[in-house]
Amino acid sequence: MADEFKMGLLVPGSVSEEGWNRIGYNALKGVEEQLGAKVSYVELQQNPASFEKAFRDYASQGYQIILGHGFELQDAALDVAPDFPDTTFLISSSDIHEGNVIGLNTDTSQPFYLMGVIAAKMGKKAGLIGGMEIPPIQQAFAGFKAGAKSVNPEFQVSEAYIGNFTDTAATKEAALSMIAQGADFVVPNASGATVGAYQGIAEAGDQVKSFSIYTDFTGVAPKNILGLYVADYAQGVVEVVRAIREGNAPTTNVAFGLKDPKVISFHFRDDNPQVSVPEDIRKDVAAVVADISAGKIDTMPQ
DSSP, rough: OOOOOOEEEEESSSSSSOOOOOHHHHHHHHHHHHHHOOEEEEEEEEHHHHHHHHHHHHHTTTOOOOEEEEHHHHHHHHHGGGOOSSEEEEEEEEOOOOTTEEEEOOOEEEEEHHHHHHHHHHHHHEEEESSOOOHHHHHHHHHHHHHHHHOOOOEEEEEOOOOOSSSSHHHHHHHHHHHHHOSEEEEEGGGGGHHHHHHHHHHHHSSBBBBEEEEEOTTTTTTTTTEEEEEEEHHHHHHHHHHHHHTTSSOOOOOTTTTTTTTTEEOOSSGGGGGGOOOOHHHHHHHHHHHHHHSSSSSOOO
């Protein structure tokens, strides 16, 4: 059918894992269910050559929209896009808008800023564990550090990167190392490898606190996670795709933030008294959320 609407998804990993890759899959399914698109996805290893081939395969098959779910797919999209002007290439965790390549960026510095505020009010030292040292993760960690420093300029925050998004043993080891060095808040951001850090946090005991990132990891560390950063990125993607289909493609990169509560939110846990955050801190955080949403707080100060 000539007018059939088709969307493809490229994920740098497995959609069976809770976390980042599953979010991309949920976005694709949202487009299928809400917009009636024919959809397809391909799981890739961290290999730029395979990224370019997958983009070309989908574009040559007449897919009108292709979502590359991760900053690491941006360069491949830029290489392929000029050859397929009728295809829109969306790139997650990207700030780009160049021709028919459009970045979709959830401003993770904003919820991480809230985590930093809480850590500095309740803890003594924090550790951050990243997968790879790429802009979206650097942005998140910059937000955490800015939030912590807004409370206590002397609050110590350490960082470690494991160099990939799959090695759960490495994230667990990094978490245990940070805890041994006195961190009582440890926050991982490493896609599929994230769960390893939560396992290490749980093993260290309930004196170490954390936050759940992207999806609900409270089952892994039930006595440690104080709050959840939930990104309904799927719905954000659906709305962007809807606009493109209707001829209203974004004219800049798309940045979701706390001002978009249907897409990005942070909430405290109320199901376990052991992980309850005091009411005065909750009120402080609510005020910070309002100020960030109103543009009064820069969550990534230079």
